[in-house]
Amino acid sequence: MCGIVGFTGHVDAKDILLDGLKRLEYRGYDSAGIAVEDDSRINVIRRVGKVSELVSSVGENDCLGGCGIGHTRWATHGAPSERNAHPHTSCAEDIAVVHNGIIENYLELREVLEGRGHTFTSDTDTEVAAHLIEEAYKGDLLDAVRSAASQMIGAYGLAVMCIHEPGKIVVTRKDSPIVLGQGEKGAYVASDIIALIDATRDVVVLEDNEFAVMTPDSIEYYDRIGNAFEPEITHIDWDVDVAEKGGYPDFMLKEIHEQPRVVRDTLAGRMSGNEIVIDELTLSRKELNYVDRVYIIGCGTSYHAGLIAKNLIEAWARIPTEVEVASEFRYRNPIITPTTMVVAVSQSGETADTLAAIRDARVKGAKVFGITNVLGSPVARESDGVIYTKANKEIAVASTKSFIGQVVSLTLLAMLLGRVKGKLTLPQTRMLFSELADTAEQIEYILQDTSAIDEAAKYFEGRTSALYIGRGLGEATCYEGALKLKEISYIHAEAYAAGEMKHGPIALLEDGFPIVAVATKSPTYDKTISNLAESKTRGATIIAIATEGDEEIKKVADYVIYIPRVRDSFMPITASVPLQLLARSVAVARGCDVDQPRNLAKSVTVE
Ligand code: F6R
Numbered sequence: 196m197c198g199i200v201g202f203t204g205h206v207d208a209k210d211i212l213l214d215g216l217k218r219l220e221y222r223g224y225d226s227a228g229i230a231v232e233d234d235s236r237i238n239v240i241r242r243v244g245k246v247s248e249l250v251s252s253v254g255e256n257d258c259l260g261g262c263g264i265g266h267t268r269w270a271t272h273g274a275p276s277e278r279n280a281h282p283h284t285s286c287a288e289d290i291a292v293v294h295n296g297i298i299e300n301y302l303e304l305r306e307v308l309e310g311r312g313h314t315f316t317s318d319t320d321t322e323v324a325a326h327l328i329e330e331a332y333k334g335d336l337l338d339a340v341r342s343a344a345s346q347m348i349g350a351y352g353l354a355v356m357c358i359h360e361p362g363k364i365v366v367t368r369k370d371s372p373i374v375l376g377q378g379e380k381g382a383y384v385a386s387d388i389i390a391l392i393d394a395t396r397d398v399v400v401l402e403d404n405e406f407a408v409m410t411p412d413s414i415e416y417y418d419r420i421g422n423a424f425e426p427e428i429t430h431i432d433w434d435v436d437v438a439e440k441g442g443y444p445d446f447m448l449k450e451i452h453e454q455p456r457v458v459r460d461t462l463a464g465r466m467s468g469n470e471i472v473i474d475e476l477t478l479s480r481k482e483l484n485y486v487d488r489v490y491i492i493g494c495g496t497s498y499h500a501g502l503i504a505k506n507l508i509e510a511w512a513r514i515p516t517e518v519e520v521a522s523e524f525r526y527r528n529p530i531i532t533p534t535t536m537v538v539a540v541s542q543s544g545e546t547a548d549t550l551a552a553i554r555d556a557r558v559k560g561a562k563v564f565g566i567t568n569v570l571g572s573p574v575a576r577e578s579d580g581v582i583y584t585k586a587n588k589e590i591a592v593a594s595t596k597s598f599i600g601q602v603v604s605l606t607l608l609a610m611l612l613g614r615v616k617g618k619l620t621l622p623q624t625r626m627l628f629s630e631l632a633d634t635a636e637q638i639e640y641i642l643q644d645t646s647a648i649d650e651a652a653k654y655f656e657g658r659t660s661a662l663y664i665g666r667g668l669g670e671a672t673c674y675e676g677a678l679k680l681k682e683i684s685y686i687h688a689e690a691y692a693a694g695e696m697k698h699g700p701i702a703l704l705e706d707g708f709p710i711v712a713v714a715t716k717s718p719t720y721d722k723t724i725s726n727l728a729e730s731k732t733r734g735a736t737i738i739a740i741a742t743e744g745d746e747e748i749k750k751v752a753d754y755v756i757y758i759p760r761v762r763d764s765f766m767p768i769t770a771s772v773p774l775q776l777l778a779r780s781v782a783v784a785r786g787c788d789v790d791q792p793r794n795l796a797k798s799v800t801v802e
Pocket of ligand 1: 493494495496497498540541542543544545546549592593594595678682797798799
């Protein structure tokens with residue numbers, strides 16, 4: 196949540212900061228601002244709204260100078276407004292700060308600082324950082340930032356500049372991502388690699404309580420007690436074009452179309468000598484064999500990937516598996532023993548609730564394995580082992596390709612556990628792996644002709660509510676389908692087990708009420724059809740995701756979206772694609788910004 200950038204170098208900083216902010220906008224988009232130093236002062240421009248508002252407010256002759264910082268905000272403390280937008284400055288306006296995270300003790304700090312004569316001009320937690328640094332400043336910005344950081348409790352990624360030390364930016368972090376890199380034009384910092392990848396592919400991922408001092412020609416690194424150190428360089432090998440739409444009208448559609456590649460890349464190298472290989476698990480087969488309970492934790496879409504995996508792990512490995520929303524898991528007292536495996540799923544690898552749940556589970560003695568999309572992210576660093584989904588950078592706020600990467604990774608885990616437990620034979624595993632790989636082509640086939648999906652989407656014009664129903668893996672798939680619709684089109688949508696309709700939700704039905712059903716061929720197909728018939732009788736309009744060749748479905752469904760025949764275990768992978776496209780078509784028709792839905796941010800680093 197929130198994106199920060201900084202640049203100090205031999206060219207004007209302004210355009211570099213604004214370009215960086217555009218790339219970080221997925222992290223928050225309610226206000227944005229930059230601060231650039233000239234010879235005598237720090238010039239700050241802040242605007243409410245998206246980065247484009249800021250860009251159009253910054254004139255050619257504004258903010259000229261080679262050192263600056265910028266911020267795109269997702270409001271936590273203080274409403275989205277110009278006065279609450281970052282950068283924030285000290286009383287003397289000689290120090291400017293951008294911050295990502297939450298300073299939990301800001302009220303106490305603010306009281307003390309006000310008592311010492313500091314005047315605050317915003318309602319944010321961040322502003323205390325600017326005043327704390329001002330209070331501690333004795334001619335060395337690094338010392339002052341270190342002193343301020345030692346007083347702050349919470350999460351922060353901070354970039355700070357001071358007019359008395361021209362051309363310098365001091366950076367630190369705790370539980371909030373910061374990457375740095377030296378390019379030809381100068382030194383860069385950002386919350387995410389994507390903002391500096393045009394300048395350099397060799398980056399440093401700053402760790403908690405470390406500091407960096409950026410000047411145009413070098414970046415120096417210091418640990419918490421002030422010792423200089425040589426950082427580890429991470430080379431980025433993914434393509435710069437992930438930050439571009441590549442001819443698609445929005446990132447969401449582009450990312451949906453990347454899903455066949457994600458399936459292939461996630462499976463690459465995972466079968467060796469007919470066995471599933473997940474070396475990242477860092478447990479021997481013997482240790483894995485002892486696993487007698489699995490918890491899958493995550494939030495939102497990542498939680499939904501877990502719901503799908505539960506079915507597969509229980510079916511193939513016969514290990515009881517619980518799936519929990521991370522924000523609940525951490526406040527319960529789940530039964531964790533040394534033979535419990537916890538799998539934490541998080542696209543961003545930054546989600547505060549998931550991270551807290553990981554820490555909690557490890558303290559209780561569980562081995563925790565992370566499934567994440569972001570190299571070096573906190574989830575990756577804090578887990579006992581990490582499996583990277585191969586989605587590459589996901590920019591649209593609504594997850595699509597990373598969800599497919601998560602489901603495929605979890606499916607591999609289920610197969611591996613099935614093998615280790617002796618429940619899946621080698622030929623069965625081989626066959627499953629090959630069918631799983633086939634889903635890449637099946638998705639390609641679905642993407643070739645989306646006319647039935649677009650036709651069904653038209654039905655949502657003027658609708659305010661919808662139900663998504665299915666059974667078994669169909670139910671799990673519906674949770675994700677309903678989330679996609681509600682988050683990007685703002686139509687209220689709920690998912691239910693189809694068999695639950697008559698226990699309550701059926702009362703909602705009236706003429707024309709839309710029901711989206713996952714009604715593919717499965718062991719419970721007939722039961723699902725009966726549930727749909729019950730709903731149709733009560734006036735519902737049924738939009739069914741069905742298996743190609745199924746003519747019977749037309750008796751109950753008003754709209755049919757066919758997908759290729761696939762083993763039920765893998766159906767969520769293929770059936771999710773038309774559900775993503777349906778949600779997007781509905782949202783586009785309603786004029787919604789599908790890449791940046793209101794009130795949301797791509798990574799949720801607050802509780
Ligand atoms: C929905 C969506 C969110 C995230 C959730 C967890 O499309 O993207 O529900 O899945 O905020 O985020 P991660 O996976 O980054 O932990």
